[in-house]
Amino acid sequence: MAIILDGTTLANKIKSRLKIEIEKYINKYQIEPHLAVVLVGADPASETYVRFKEKASMQVGMKSTIIKKPADINEQELIEVIEELNNDPSVHGILLQLPIPKHINSEKVINSINYRKDVDGFANENVAKLSKNQDALVPCTPLGITRILDEYNIKTEGEHCVIIGRSQIVGKPMAQLMLQRNSTVTICHSRTMNIREITNQADILIAAIGKAHMVDESFVKDGAVVIDVGVSRVDGKLYGDVNFEKVETKASYITPMPGGVGPMTIACLLENTLKCYLDLVGEK
Numbered sequence: 001m002a003i004i005l006d007g008t009t010l011a012n013k014i015k016s017r018l019k020i021e022i023e024k025y026i027n028k029y030q031i032e033p034h035l036a037v038v039l040v041g042a043d044p045a046s047e048t049y050v051r052f053k054e055k056a057s058m059q060v061g062m063k064s065t066i067i068k069k070p071a072d073i074n075e076q077e078l079i080e081v082i083e084e085l086n087n088d089p090s091v092h093g094i095l096l097q098l099p100i101p102k103h104i105n106s107e108k109v110i111n112s113i114n115y116r117k118d119v120d121g122f123a124n125e126n127v128a129k130l131s132k133n134q135d136a137l138v139p140c141t142p143l144g145i146t147r148i149l150d151e152y153n154i155k156t157e158g159e160h161c162v163i164i165g166r167s168q169i170v171g172k173p174m175a176q177l178m179l180q181r182n183s184t185v186t187i188c189h190s191r192t193m194n195i196r197e198i199t200n201q202a203d204i205l206i207a208a209i210g211k212a213h214m215v216d217e218s219f220v221k222d223g224a225v226v227i228d229v230g231v232s233r234v235d236g237k238l239y240g241d242v243n244f245e246k247v248e249t250k251a252s253y254i255t256p257m258p259g260g261v262g263p264m265t266i267a268c269l270l271e272n273t274l275k276c277y278l279d280l281v282g283e284k
């Protein structure tokens, strides 16, 4: 039986540490760290995620503001919202909740966020810095996964890490982080041939696909570390990409879903907001 990689407990530990640090910095600077979240439209899943983020910010003593805009807002109007936040000295972190409506070029809006307030690490400056191993704001989900690997002392150097998924949000930055940790990295995607042949070579298998329970025991080598990023809703029920019951008998470590990667994504969002704050108040 695999050891469960408990993201909820680790996220709570990080939040407790952040709460103490934030209190110290508020006393020092008399300025609260402030995360602004921009929500476009009324997608119920996005509304839930935004509420989680707001609640977590409050738990650690950060201010959180949600700016709601209608689904028919145009690109220029949305960029103006972002620019106002860029110019507001009381705002340290800006998050554009994705997805946004299709009539808006999300890349353009993301890149209008001041990279020093880009808590998601999606703006070009941060993507470039990450790829050059420079100090960057790193996307929260891959960052959270590295925190889990560290917490459980999982060896990455020389290990073969196979990532399923090549998105800007998870797959690609995950690959960069694992390269930084001296893993040998392979990325699979929807056009990959004979995917099981590749995933069966993985010492660390990271599934970021968005296909409920696609990864079963036939994808997994005995003793592999398995990280499930996926969240899919099917008939009102949430599923990971990994069929936990089938895979846990083969894996050495496995994240549950829920309770694995999700809480760590939020903990790392708070860490990134504090990082932006410290940069903007001149702490480092």
Ligand SMILES: NC(=O)c1ccc[n+]([C@@H]2O[C@H](COP(=O)([O-])OP(=O)(O)OC[C@H]3O[C@@H](n4cnc5c(N)ncnc54)[C@H](OP(=O)(O)O)[C@@H]3O)[C@@H](O)[C@H]2O)c1
Pocket: 141, 164, 165, 166, 167, 168, 169, 170, 171, 188, 189, 190, 191, 192, 195, 208, 209, 210, 211, 229, 230, 231, 232, 261, 262, 263, 265
């Ligand atoms: N827990 C969290 O905090 C958290 C955070 C972020 C995302 N997520 C979840 O993680 C999942 C992935 O998110 P994302 O934003 O990276 O999604 P995405 O942008 O849709 O990317 C999915 C990736 O999976 C690949 N893929 C799709 N079907 C495949 C198949 N049959 N075989 C192999 N690869 C396949 C796609 O390949 P192509 O590139 O060829 O299309 C793509 O690269 C989603 O379920 C999302 O909800 C969870």
